[in-house]
Amino acid sequence: DDLMKAKHIGIICLLIAVFTLDRLTRQKKKKVDLLYLQPAEINVFSESLDNAADIQQPTLHVAPARNWLNDPNGLHYDGSKYRAYYQHNPGSPQWGDMSWGQASSTDLLYWQRETTILTSPRPSYETAGAWSGNAVIGGLLAYSCTRWSNSKGIDSSLCLASTDGIRSKKNPVLQTPAQATGGWRDPAPFQEGNSTFLAFGASLGPRRGAVLLTSFPQVKHIVQPLFTVPRIRGAPDMIECPDVAWLDENVVVLKLSIMANRSQRHDLFILGLLERNTENSPVFTPLNKSRNLPRCGGIRPDWEVAVGALRLDCGDLYASQSFKLMPNQQLIYMGWIKDQDTNELYNGALSFPRHLFFQDDRLFYSFLPNLSKLRTDERLASLHRSTTADESLLVISELPSSRRLEIAIYDFRFRRQGTPSHFVLDLPGRRIEATLNFDVNAAVISVYDACEMRVVFTNDNDQNLTIRILIDGSLVEWDIGDGLSACSHRSYRTLINKNSTPAARLSSSSSSLRNIKMCAWRLSA
Numbered sequence: 001d002d003l004m005k006a007k008h009i010g011i012i013c014l015l016i017a018v019f020t021l022d023r024l025t026r027q028k029k030k031k032v033d034l035l036y037l038q039p040a041e042i043n044v045f046s047e048s049l050d051n052a053a054d055i056q057q058p059t060l061h062v063a064p065a066r067n068w069l070n071d072p073n074g075l076h077y078d079g080s081k082y083r084a085y086y087q088h089n090p091g092s093p094q095w096g097d098m099s100w101g102q103a104s105s106t107d108l109l110y111w112q113r114e115t116t117i118l119t120s121p122r123p124s125y126e127t128a129g130a131w132s133g134n135a136v137i138g139g140l141l142a143y144s145c146t147r148w149s150n151s152k153g154i155d156s157s158l159c160l161a162s163t164d165g166i167r168s169k170k171n172p173v174l175q176t177p178a179q180a181t182g183g184w185r186d187p188a189p190f191q192e193g194n195s196t197f198l199a200f201g202a203s204l205g206p207r208r209g210a211v212l213l214t215s216f217p218q219v220k221h222i223v224q225p226l227f228t229v230p231r232i233r234g235a236p237d238m239i240e241c242p243d244v245a246w247l248d249e250n251v252v253v254l255k256l257s258i259m260a261n262r263s264q265r266h267d268l269f270i271l272g273l274l275e276r277n278t279e280n281s282p283v284f285t286p287l288n289k290s291r292n293l294p295r296c297g298g299i300r301p302d303w304e305v306a307v308g309a310l311r312l313d314c315g316d317l318y319a320s321q322s323f324k325l326m327p328n329q330q331l332i333y334m335g336w337i338k339d340q341d342t343n344e345l346y347n348g349a350l351s352f353p354r355h356l357f358f359q360d361d362r363l364f365y366s367f368l369p370n371l372s373k374l375r376t377d378e379r380l381a382s383l384h385r386s387t388t389a390d391e392s393l394l395v396i397s398e399l400p401s402s403r404r405l406e407i408a409i410y411d412f413r414f415r416r417q418g419t420p421s422h423f424v425l426d427l428p429g430r431r432i433e434a435t436l437n438f439d440v441n442a443a444v445i446s447v448y449d450a451c452e453m454r455v456v457f458t459n460d461n462d463q464n465l466t467i468r469i470l471i472d473g474s475l476v477e478w479d480i481g482d483g484l485s486a487c488s489h490r491s492y493r494t495l496i497n498k499n500s501t502p503a504a505r506l507s508s509s510s511s512s513l514r515n516i517k518m519c520a521w522r523l524s525a
Contacts, residue, residue, distance in 0.1 A: 055403050056474040056493060059525050060374070062086065062103045062111050062334070062350040067093050069348035071186075071241055071319035072334050073100055073143065074163075076135035077326050082108055083163070084334060085141070086350060087132055090116055093347045098129030100143070100165065108332065108353045109370050117165025118143070125172045128154055130161075132241060135324045136189040136216060139163055142198060144185040145172055156185045158198070158219065174214060177222040181205055182237055184212060189324065190244035190252075192274055192282055199226055199242045201257070207235040211242045211254070213282065224281040227254060234301020236260070241319040244284075245331055247271065247358055253331065254284050256309070257319050267320045267335065268309040269356075271363070293362075295485040297444065297452030312365040314451040315478075315487040316340070317351055331356040332368070337475060340490045351488055352470065352477055361458075366483025367468065374523040375406060381504070381518035392513045399427075399502035400522035405471045407504055410517040411464040412436065414443040414457075421508035425469070428502065429493035432469070432476065436508075445480055453478065453485035472523070 063069055068089035076083050081104045088101030099119040103111040118130035126145040133143025145159035157172035176184055182203025189198055198219075200212045209229040212222050226244070229235045236258045243255035252274050259265040272286040288308040294300065296314035303309075313320075313335070320335035332353050339347045356365050381394040399405065407425060416438055425432040433448040443455040443465060457463050465481040471491075478487040506518055 057346060058349045058472040058475045060404060060472045060523060061337075061352065061475060063348065064088055064101050064113065064116075064346065066346055067091065068095055069101065069346075069350070070095065070336050070338070071132045072321045072336060072350050073133050074102075074135040074141050075321050075332075075334060076324040078163070081106055082323065083135070084111070084350060085117075086336075088116060090119060093343065093345060096129075098131050098146075100130060100141075107370060108368060109373065115165075118161060118167070119165075123167065123171070125157060126159070126167075130159075131156065132186040132319070134186075134188045134321065135163075136160075136198070137191075137196060137325070138217065140168075142187040142189065142216075144187065146185075154183075156183060158187055158200075158214075173219050174221075177202075177212065179204055179222065180212065182208075186241045188241075188243050188321070189216065190246075197226075197282065199244050201239040201242050203238040204228065206237055207231050209236040209239040209256075209258070211239055211244075211256070211284070224277055224279055224283065226282060227256075227284040230303045230306050232302045232306065235303045241321065243320065243322050243333075245322045246329075247331065247356070251287065251358075252284065253322075253356065254286075255320055255322070255333075259318075265318045266311050267313065267318060268304065269312055269363075270307055270309050293456040293458075295454055297446070297454055310363070312354075312356070312363075313351075313486045313488050314453050315447075315489040317486075317488040320351075322356075323353075333365075335488070337488050337490070339474070341492055349475055354486070355483070357483075362484065364483030365486055367470075367477075367479050371470070374404075375521035376400075376524050377522040379520040381506070381520075383513065391507050391509055394506040394513055394516065394518045396504040396518065396520050397501070399504060399520050401502070402522040403471075403473050404523035404525065405469075406521045406523055407469045407471075408519050409467040409506060410519075412467055412516055414438045414463050414465065419509055421506065423467075424505045424507075426501070426503045426505075427471075427491075430491050432471075432491050436467075443480070445478070445485070447478065447487060447489065450476075450489040450491075451478075451487040453480050453487050455481050455484045470523070 062084050070087040072086050074085035085100045085102045088099050089096050100117045102114040105111045125147055128146035128148050131144035131146050136142050141161045144156045146154050146156045149155035158174035159171040160168040180202040184200045184202035186201045187198045196216045197213050198216050202210045202212045204210050211226040213226045214222050239256050241257040245253050247253050254270045256268045270286050272284050274282045277283045286307040296311045316337055317335040320333045323332045334353050335351045353368050354365050377400045379396050381396045384393040420435050420437040423434045435446045437444045441457050445453040468479040470477045474490045474492050476489055476491050
């Protein structure tokens with residue numbers, strides 16, 4: 001009996017092994033086939049996708065026609081066009097096989113897809129993909145070339161390539177520094193005087209996120225850290241996607257990307273000065289000034305308060321990067337907005353460009369003015385008196401029939417003694433809701449299941465603010481007060497109200513809606 005049982009177990013184990021080997025072989029063959037597709041085969045797709053998800057796919061934002069997108073890379077102006085690269089998996093809507101997709105524009109409004117670069121087949125130092133990076137002076141791209149390592153899992157180095165994706169023969173030009181015990185990646189260039197540096201996101205250990213520096217183009221070693229997170233409550237282990245840019249001739253903007261977990265990630269902006277230490281290396285010193293007023297709801301960790309860090313976007317925006325080599329020295333940023341649902345076609349898009357500037361002792365992060373060129377088919381709201389309550393309604397009963405819309409509420413008055421107002425936007429199969437309220441000394445705009453935006457008032461008067469909502473497929477971007485707060489998030493179709501008439505409604509006390517204008521436009525592609 002024991003012998004027969006052993007034979008049966010052996011046969012079962014053999015069948016399992018054969019089945020597993022066959023499945024692995026099929027998967028490996030499929031993976032290899034995807035790796036060696038040529039860029040032209042990957043990128044040529046119809047703009048009109050014959051799928052139910054098509055109506056949710058953004059068409060005004062930078063994104064590939066198919067498959068995965070994450071961090072913006074190498075944003076720069078090349079003398080005639082704006083270039084936007086991004087992390088891209090050419091063969092799947094899931095993360096993997098990291099290459100660089102790209103798009104170009106003459107006006108930061110209309111974008112043309114270009115050929116994907118840094119694709120397979122890959123050299124031995126890049127077997128895990130071409131991860132995030134940036135544009136540097138001299139027509140080069142700096143990026144994190146990664147390889148699989150038995151001891152580290154992923155081993156990251158600094159690599160260089162031309163803007164058309166030809167890898168440098170000197171790669172890798174810098175290996176992981178000893179002090180980056182938890183990893184390093186995402187090089188970003190900046191200039192101080194006549195010197196050029198590359199900044200890297202890094203981990204020096206638990207709760208020791210840091211930004212490390214090396215000189216460029218003489219890349220020899222890592223110098224002193226540019227910035228190290230204080231080791232207090234809420235301090236992150238790792239800094240991702242740093243960005244260093246000059247706000248004016250004295251003040252620097254340091255942007256850090258922090259990922260607590262896969263569902264909690266955000267960008268932080270810190271204003272500060274660049275000073276030299278005893279080794280003549282740049283060190284970033286935060287400026288904790290009154291202009292650093294909180295813009296988002298929720299508890300801020302101690303270390304963020306300590307260094308005056310700000311979230312400029314209260315939603316899902318991540319890995320923001322500034323355009324380099326700008327002719328007018330404007331600070332223009334784009335970031336990554338992930339899809340929260342899963343589909344078999346695409347995942348991810350870059351945000352509309354935002355302009356960061358300082359004015360009237362406030363920091364603004366606003367849409368570019370040329371976005372208004374997309375507006376067509378204007379619809380105006382009419383004022384109605386509610387029959388069931390002491391309130392009035394602004395209603396646009398027939399929105400333009402489009403998946404691309406803009407709604408603007410001009411000069412909405414936030415009153416200290418007022419009651420909350422409610423905004424509802426009904427679209428086929430989905431609803432976007434927000435509450436507009438006054439809390440202590442701030443206007444608070446709470447978007448249901450997405451974010452809470454705040455605008456702190458600096459005087460005792462009632463404040464009028466303009467609210468703009470731009471909708472492109474499932475992607476929604478808010479702007480409050482022409483750059484005083486923002487939120488980027490997703491809104492998806494469901495089976496609820498799928499046949500509802502598109503309409504926008506703003507309800508409030510009758511007095512607070514007087515002289516308020518609400519408009520809607522279809523946005524042309």
